[in-house]
Amino acid sequence: MNYNQLSIDQAPSISAPFIFFLSAPLFAIAAALILIFNGPEIFQDRWLAQNLAITHLVTLGFITMVMIGAIFQLLPVLAGAPIPRPELSSRVIYGFYASGVICLATGFNTSHQWLIKIALFLLAIAFLVLLILVSIALFKSDVSGGSAKGMRYSITGLWIAVILGLTLAAGHAWDSIPLLRHITGLHIAWAGIGWISMMIISIAYQVIPMFQITANYPKIIDKHLSTGVFLILLIWSLSYYAGTTEGFSLQWLKTLTALTLSLLLIAFASMTIRMQIQRKKRMADATLYFWLTGLINLIIALLLYCFASLLNLDLDFLIGIVFFIGFAISIINGMLYKIVPFLVWLHLHRKLAFKAGSRSTIPTMNDVISSRKSLLQLYLHTLALLLTIAAVFMPERFTYLAAITWLINWSLLSLHLIQSILLYRSCLTSK
Amino acid sequence: MDKEIVVDVHELQPPEPMQRVLDALDTLVDGQYLKIIHRMQPFPLYDILSDNGFKYKATDGEVSVFDIYVWRAKDKAAEKTIQDIISI
Numbered sequence: 001m002n003y004n005q006l007s008i009d010q011a012p013s014i015s016a017p018f019i020f021f022l023s024a025p026l027f028a029i030a031a032a033l034i035l036i037f038n039g040p041e042i043f044q045d046r047w048l049a050q051n052l053a054i055t056h057l058v059t060l061g062f063i064t065m066v067m068i069g070a071i072f073q074l075l076p077v078l079a080g081a082p083i084p085r086p087e088l089s090s091r092v093i094y095g096f097y098a099s100g101v102i103c104l105a106t107g108f109n110t111s112h113q114w115l116i117k118i119a120l121f122l123l124a125i126a127f128l129v130l131l132i133l134v135s136i137a138l139f140k141s142d143v144s145g146g147s148a149k150g151m152r153y154s155i156t157g158l159w160i161a162v163i164l165g166l167t168l169a170a171g172h173a174w175d176s177i178p179l180l181r182h183i184t185g186l187h188i189a190w191a192g193i194g195w196i197s198m199m200i201i202s203i204a205y206q207v208i209p210m211f212q213i214t215a216n217y218p219k220i221i222d223k224h225l226s227t228g229v230f231l232i233l234l235i236w237s238l239s240y241y242a243g244t245t246e247g248f249s250l251q252w253l254k255t256l257t258a259l260t261l262s263l264l265l266i267a268f269a270s271m272t273i274r275m276q277i278q279r280k281k282r283m284a285d286a287t288l289y290f291w292l293t294g295l296i297n298l299i300i301a302l303l304l305y306c307f308a309s310l311l312n313l314d315l316d317f318l319i320g321i322v323f324f325i326g327f328a329i330s331i332i333n334g335m336l337y338k339i340v341p342f343l344v345w346l347h348l349h350r351k352l353a354f355k356a357g358s359r360s361t362i363p364t365m366n367d368v369i370s371s372r373k374s375l376l377q378l379y380l381h382t383l384a385l386l387l388t389i390a391a392v393f394m395p396e397r398f399t400y401l402a403a404i405t406w407l408i409n410w411s412l413l414s415l416h417l418i419q420s421i422l423l424y425r426s427c428l429t430s431k
Numbered sequence: 432m433d434k435e436i437v438v439d440v441h442e443l444q445p446p447e448p449m450q451r452v453l454d455a456l457d458t459l460v461d462g463q464y465l466k467i468i469h470r471m472q473p474f475p476l477y478d479i480l481s482d483n484g485f486k487y488k489a490t491d492g493e494v495s496v497f498d499i500y501v502w503r504a505k506d507k508a509a510e511k512t513i514q515d516i517i518s519i
Contacts, residue, residue, distance in 0.1 A: 077474045213444055280442060345446050346475050353453055354483045365446060
């Protein structure tokens with residue numbers, strides 16, 4: 001088979017992903033500050049307004065912020081599906097999105113309904129523009145394979161999570177609209193599994209073999225895992241919703257689908273760990289350890305969930321921390337240490353590779369962010385995660401320690417990212 | 432002189448594949464082309480090639496997933512050789 005020349009300028013300029021990457025740690029810093037100001041009482045009740053602020057600063061402000069930036073970069077590279085006018089669309093989405101997250105978190109933190117109303121409109125516009133552009137690009141793409149398929153499911157998952165989230169936010173914003181707290185579980189599941197996990201799986205199919213020189217994923221996982229996860233999540237959602245209707249319960253189906261879903265994701269995580277252990281080149285870097293940390297946390301979170309479901313225990317706080325911070329943030333943080341140096345290196349090559357004498361002066365990926373720097377942040381991240389888990393059990397003793405460690409950790413990540421873009425600019429201006 | 436310069440990058444970690452290819456491009460003389468053995472389509476490389484007067488063609492690979500042929504856009508002899516190889 002011959003492959004036609006793909007359209008040139010598949011990749012957007014460096015600014016499209018970088019505005020999202022550079023902002024993300026700032027939102028996480030804000031989350032750490034709220035934790036410091038509120039102290040141990042944060043761990044007393046998951047429904048506290050300050051908890052909603054922290055949760056959304058982490059999930060929207062950090063996790064989804066980085067993922068949107070990565071989408072601008074990865075869709076053209078992995079799915080051959082560039083987003084039209086990436087510079088303009090990334091700025092429009094960023095403007096609405098970043099201000100929307102700020103309003104939402106401030107609204108929750110200060111219990112000002114008018115801020116949540118503004119946030120709702122800003123986030124609705126940001127997500128609508130993003131989802132329409134990405135959906136068109138993805139569904140027009142003729143690239144097949146597990147990665148592109150998983151991305152399509154992941155974007156569908158984000159559509160559902162956003163609609164559920166906006167419905168919930170409307171309940172917080174207007175007294176006349178009922179707060180449908182019982183759909184929170186659906187919102188979290190579609191955000192956590194349908195959107196975040198599905199995107200991480202799709203990206204893993206490409207980046208694990210590529211960056212860590214492992215074998216490819218087995219065909220059955222590559223071809224069918226994302227479809228299986230999506231369909232079972234859909235059935236779980238129906239049984240979950242049925243369970244909220246009076247006189248109607250599909251508890252057995254809900255438990256069965258939840259356990260199956262957990263098993264599928266545990267299989268994915270175990271397979272990835274196995275591939276990483278058996279990688280062809282024995283070199284290891286911070287990204288590999290971030291991935292391993294993330295995957296182990298995914299397995300722990302799912303086992304805790306199964307355990308809690310079967311024994312009817314309330315482990316929501318612990319599971320949420322292990323899943324969103326231990327799994328999602330570890331992997332996203334680790335990917336930043338690959339993607340950011342790679343993009344700086346790549347864009348410098350795009351501009352300078354064929355200028356006489358320039359190529360030898362382009363910094364290596366290790367010059368952009370050294371392995372010593374990324375390993376230091378890995379240690380801080382792991383320490384902060386362990387302290388946060390300890391704070392769930394002993395909030396009085398560990399909350400402030402955890403919060404201050406997060407503050408240092410995110411500040412360090414922020415510094416590393418800012419240094420990268422400054423190096424990029426200095427290389428261009430010196431030519 | 433061999434017309435074909437083979438650059439096998441299918442087991443290298445980014446950014447080594449692109450480095451190897453760019454180094455090999457520097458050595459190309461008239462009538463010569465690169466055959467890159469790669470596990471994926473290197474979309475970022477395509478942009479650099481297009482911007483700098485090269486053409487490329489990807490086909491199913493023999494050793495790995497893709498074979499990607501690269502030649503100077505002005506080099507009609509190399510283009511003819513590649514067309515002959517691909518049409519076989």
